[in-house]
Amino acid sequence: MAIVETKELTKVYGRGDAAVTALRKVDLRVEPGEFVAVMGPSGCGKSTLLHLVGGLDRPTSGRVALNGQDLSELSDDALTRLRRREIGFVFQFYNLIPVLKAAENVALPLVLDGVSPRKAQSQAQLWLERVGLSDRTDHRPDELSGGQQQRVAIARALASEPALILADEPTGNLDSRAGDEIATLLRRVVDEWKRTVLMVTHDPRIAAYADRIIFLKDGTVVDEARLVGGNDGAEKLVRQRMEDL
Amino acid sequence: MSYYIRLALRYLWGRKLRTILTTLAIAFGTMLIFGMNGLVPAVEAAYRQQLMQAASQVDLTITGETRSSFPETALEVVRGTPGVAHASGSLVRPVVVPPADAPLLPDGSRLGTIVLSGIDPETAPQVRRFEVVSGRLLQPGDRNVLVVSESLARKASLEPGDRLRLPSATGVATFEIVGVIAGEPGAVSDEVYTPLPVAQALLNQPGRINTIEALVVPGSDARAVREAALARLGSGFKLGENQVGSELQAAVEMGEVAFNLFGVLTLAMGGFIIFNTFRTVVVERRRDIGMLRAVGASRRAVIGLILTESLLQGVVGTAAGLCGGYFLALGMGAIVGPIWSQALRLSLGGPVFKPATYVLAIGLGIGVTLVAGLWPAVSAGRVTPLEALRPAEGEASWKPARRRAAFGLALVVVAVLGLASGNLNLASLGAVLFLAGLVLVGPVLVRPIAGVFGRLLELVLAQEGRIAEGNLARQPGRAAITASAMTIGLAILVALGGMTTSLESGLFRYIDQSLGADYLLMPHSMVLGGGNVGAGPELAEAVRSVPGIAEVTTVRLAMGRIGDTDVQTIGIDPESYPRVAGLEFSAGEPEEAFAALAEGRALIANGIFSAQSRLQVGEELTLQTPEGPKTYRVAGIGMDFLNAKLATVYVSQENLARDLHETSDILLMADRAADADPAEVRAQLERIVAQYPAFSLLSGDEMREEYKQMYGMAMRLLHLLMVTLAIPSLIALMNTLGINVLERTREIGVLRAVGSTRRQVQRMIVGESLLLSALGTAFGLLGGLWLGYVLVGALNATGFKMSYFFPYSGIVLAVAVGLVFGVIAALLPARRAARLDLLAALRYE
Incomplete structure (x- = not known):
């Protein structure tokens, strides 16, 4: 069973003359253990797709299913629980709580789920260690570099052991070196920790880390590419496809 | 510690100054309510305890229903009642010892009021147990001698052989102390005993007594005997000791209501500041809240987080307010005590905090904070997880809602009715409702008022003034809520100004009218019935x-x-x-x-x-x-x-x-x-x-001067309170201006990008602040004048007749405070706006 499946997913913002169709009848399947990147020019609807898949927004028509569960059937509370347990989010601006230390930020989804603070803390330590920040557990976000903050955000996304990680421009606010580190880490999320990653990016170099790339234009899926071989070749391919769009 | 409490504490700690200022606002209101309510019972207790005769352990006590004296013949009626074994009559009255003759007390003050009991030396010991500590009891045939209670003897260092001068109907009488007796258990009064005829002569009550005490025959039904005695006496008598104080009740209640009104208004302002602060908090933390929602925090959890923060502030503010209130009551007691002791010849004890006072202060302190935090908390709960990814701009602004304005208008009407009722409790509620109504009606008035003041502002700050005016008119809801912070503070200022001006003229007219003689022979206690x-x-x-x-x-x-x-x-x-x-x-x-x-x-x-x-x-x-x-x-x-x-x-x-x-x-x-x-x-x-x-001679002018001084001191205290009341409104204005800057970060970035200098941005914010404070001042004047007028009306309804005087000085002060606050409040936000990093501001979402 696909971990993510959308059927004729459509999202329209505004009404009447001001209506803008962000997504138009998008069909998408993501299999467990896949690393999928969504690319496309600005305003093509890639972030909207991510929001709908993550249950952050409701579609105008069509459906989204996670592990076969139709999200449109879920109440706000059920969606909240689903986000807490089944999905991990990574945002462009890290979105860490500024007053919490790194370990506390990572433990947050677990605490929200009722896990005991001690267990949540030890789980957070473990994940910070895995992302290479075992020496930064007591640092607040403003004491960390952008790349380190994003690694904390990835640790947070993984802490509740979700099957799916949704990443919205995770390297958009980082320099290329830090961006590569984050993309490598996301690759490990799939290869080593056996999670599924759906990532939105506009950077072909970062998209090249994925297994599969979906190209969106004007709210519809226009192309798809499965990447094999080294990063360099993949990057070239992605650039070529983007230019074609 | 719960994760939410920790998170709330961290957030509060992260904004120390703001946390302290908003907590102070709650502390201030709680302090007033707690402190004043602690002082009023102390005043009441001093009055009641020191002027009340001590209850004694006899089977039967009969006094006149009106606290007046009655003929000694009533004693024979009681003695003749079947079942009465012994009965004794006495004349008991509080007596002010003239300051010149009063013994010095250890604290440096002089003995004020004592309770004089004229007793029959033969029959009194038959009904009461008098335990001699030193010297002897009264004996038949004694003339000007006194037996004093042990507590008084200790307090005033009196012993047998000492002399005490007491005022009498014919001038003054000198007494020799012959004995000290142990007081009745639980007695609080400073009692002295003298033979009944001596007391009768001293108090100009020949042949009269005001208390009969009796013991019943052992084994008889005391209750039946009491009823029989009362029935034989006929009307005009009652069982039990003379109670003092019901004539004071109305004054005490009014004092309590006035203090509570003041405290509630202060707390309302505190609540308003909390409300404003949390609005800021929700705007500032939209992204954090969105993220919390995205990673699985439910709406309830987010609401809980904001309410936890407000609860923490409420608890800390209330606790600080209780401590502050205790010291306020002590301090006020220290200031009022000497005046009270000089004017009434009664000593004021320490503050009395009844359980109900705790309940009132804690309930209001924490309650107001929670209620104030509720609206922002609910709006925080509405923040969608999407805003973590793509925060919307300026969501916190309110459009002028007609329905809300209509509701506000309805509140104003209810307030008018409450104030017109003449009932002080309804008037207090009405005052709060009126201000709340004004705040709700505010948004629809913003545009016209901003238009008028905007033109004035353009004369000084041409371009920036126009932008500032436009900003206000574009967000009337936000402007009104900001201005209302000023409104409440200034309304209180102007209302109190109006009331004190009216009170002053009213009081001095009373003095001129009722004490306007050339010479006054005044008793030592200003409460005429207080032992003179x-x-x-x-x-x-x-x-x-x-x-x-x-x-x-x-x-x-x-x-x-x-x-x-x-x-x-x-x-x-x-x-x-x-x-x-x-x-x-x-x-x-x-x-x-x-x-x-x-x-x-x-x-x-x-x-x-x-x-x-x-x-x-x-x-x-x-x-x-x-x-x-x-x-x-x-x-x-x-x-x-x-x-x-x-x-x-x-x-x-x-x-x-x-x-x-x-x-x-x-x-x-x-x-x-x-x-x-x-x-x-x-x-x-x-x-x-x-x-x-017992009398002191004063000329009418001296009398007026004395009262003027006393009034002046009370007014200085009131003015101090008024100024401290105005400060929270400055905090509120700063807070809301802070939000304005925050919400318009990107807009300010654009202004800077298209060529506005830092100075121009600063001038724009200052212009906006001035317009807002002008708006707040205008509302405040309107509300304050009306509030002052109805407060004076309410006072008239309670019996204090006085005319309303237009508070010119209060208005000048309010306008000055409004302008100065407008500039001061803008300084920090203007600096912040001017220093915004251009690129960061443009990127701000």
């Missing part, structure tokens, strides 16, 4: 015989009872009193009223009593007297200064003597003949007063 010993007719005669004195009038006092209220019954001479002094009338014609007093059983009721009992001129009242119930007709409603706070009626001295058996003069007033030499007259009067230490 009156003088026999000889004193008035002596004053009258002084060459150069044109007219003398005297005031006498007894306690009567009308319905359930003890009323001070003041005896005046209806002919001479209006010529030398007078009453301030609020109903009825003075001439007719005084004439009615001279003609028969008629009375003039004072304002507070008539408001309490809703009296009408012409109505008939039943005054309980030792002679039985007597019907008096209300001839007018009028009041004098000294008794303005106590339920009081004025009757003729003839009726007072006939019905209440009181003929002692407690206050004398005299006018000088036009051609008399003031120095000569004064010297003569001083010689007379020297014989009567």
Whole structure:
């Protein structure tokens, strides 16, 4: 069973003359253990797709299913629980709580789920260690570099052991070196920790880390590419496809 | 510690200054409510305890229903009741010891009021146990001797052989202390005992007593005996000791309501600041909140987080307020105590905090904070997880909603009705509702008012002024909420200004009217019934015989009872009193009223009593007297200064003597003949007063000066409170301006990008702040004037007749405060706006 499946997913913002169709009848399947990147020019609807898949927004028509569960059937509370347990989010601006230390930020989804603070803390330590920040557990976000903050955000996304990680421009606010580190880490999320990653990016170099790339234009899926071989070749391919769009 | 509490604490800690300032606002309101409510019972307790006779452990205590004396023959009636073994009569009255004769106390003050018991040395020990500590008990045949209670002896370092001078109807009497006795368990009064005939002579009550104590025959039914004795005595008697204080009840209640109104308004402002702060918090933390929602926090969890923060502030602020209130009560006690002791000859004890005071202060402190945090918390709960990824801009702005304005208007109407009701509790609620209504109506008034002030502003800050005006008009809801912070603070300022101006003129008019004589022979306690010993007719005669004195009038006092209220019954001479002094009338014609007093059983009721009992001129009242119930007709409603706070009626001295058996003069007033030499007259009067230490001689001018000083001190305290009240509104203005800058970060970035200098951005924010404070000041003036007017109206309804005076100085002060606050409040946000990193601001979402 696909971990993510959308059927004729459509999202329209505004009404009447001001209506803008962000997504138009998008069909998408993501299999467990896949690393999928969504690319496309600005305003093509890639972030909207991510929001709908993550249950952050409701579609105008069509459906989204996670592990076969139709999200449109879920109440706000059920969606909240689903986000807490089944999905991990990574945002462009890290979105860490500024007053919490790194370990506390990572433990947050677990605490929200009722896990005991001690267990949540030890789980957070473990994940910070895995992302290479075992020496930064007591640092607040403003004491960390952008790349380190994003690694904390990835640790947070993984802490509740979700099957799916949704990443919205995770390297958009980082320099290329830090961006590569984050993309490598996301690759490990799939290869080593056996999670599924759906990532939105506009950077072909970062998209090249994925297994599969979906190209969106004007709210519809226009192309798809499965990447094999080294990063360099993949990057070239992605650039070529983007230019074609 | 719960994760939410930790998170809330971290957030609060992260904004220390703001947390402290908002918490202070709650602390301040709680402090006022707690402190003042702790002080009022202390005042009440001092009055009640020190003037009340101690309860004794006898089977039967009978006193006059009206607290007046009754003939000694009543004692025989009780003795003749089957089942009564022993009975003894006494005359018990609080007596002010003249300061010149009063022993020094360890704290440096002088002994004030004592309770004098005239007892029968033979029969009293049969009903009460007197345990001699030193010296001896009273003996038959004793004359001017005293036995004092152990507590008084210890307090004033008195021992057998010492002498004590007490005022008497004929001047002064010297007593020798012959013994010290252990006090009754639980007794708090400073008691002294003297033979009954001596007390009767001292108090000008020959042949009269006011208390009968008895023991029943062992084995008989004490209750049945009590009832039988009371039945044999007929009307005018009651079981139990004389209680003092119901005539003070209305004044105490009014004091409590006034303090509570002040406290509630302060708390309302505190709540408003909390509300504003949390609005800022929600705007600032949209992204954090969105992220929390995205990673699985439910709406309830987010609401809980914000409420936890407000609860923490409420708890800390309330706790600080309770501590502050305790010290406020102590401090106020220290300031008021000496005045109180000088004016009333009673010592004020420490603050008394009843459980209800704790409940009120804690409930209001925490309750207001939680309620204030609720709206922002709910709006935080509405933040969608999407806003973590793509926060929307300026969501916190409110459009002028007609429905909300209509609701506001309805609140204003309800407030008007509450204030017009004349009930102070409804008036207090009405005051809060009025301000709340004004805040809600505000948004629809923003555009026209901003237009008017904007034109003025453009004269000074041409371009920036126009942008500032546009910003305000574009977000009327936000502008109104910001301005309303000022509105509440300034409304209170202006209202209090109006009330104090009116109060001042009203009080001094009373003083001029009722104490306007050239000379006053004043008792030592300003509460006439508070232990002052009156003088026999000889004193008035002596004053009258002084060459150069044109007219003398005297005031006498007894306690009567009308319905359930003890009323001070003041005896005046209806002919001479209006010529030398007078009453301030609020109903009825003075001439007719005084004439009615001279003609028969008629009375003039004072304002507070008539408001309490809703009296009408012409109505008939039943005054309980030792002679039985007597019907008096209300001839007018009028009041004098000294008794303005106590339920009081004025009757003729003839009726007072006939019905209440009181003929002692407690206050004398005299006018000088036009051609008399003031120095000569004064010297003569001083010689007379020297014989009567219960009185002190004051000229009318001295009297006014003394009251002016006292009033001045009270006003200085009030002004201090007013200024401290204004400060929270500055905090609120700064907070809301802070939000404005935050919400428009990107817009400011654009302004800078298209060529605005940092200085221009600063000027724009200052211009906006000035416009907002002008708006707040305009609303504040409007609300304050109205509020002041109705507060004075409410005071009138409670019996204090006074005209409303337009508070010019209050308005000037409010406008000045508004302008200055406008600039001060803008300084920090303007600096912040000007220093925004251009690129970061443009990137800000």
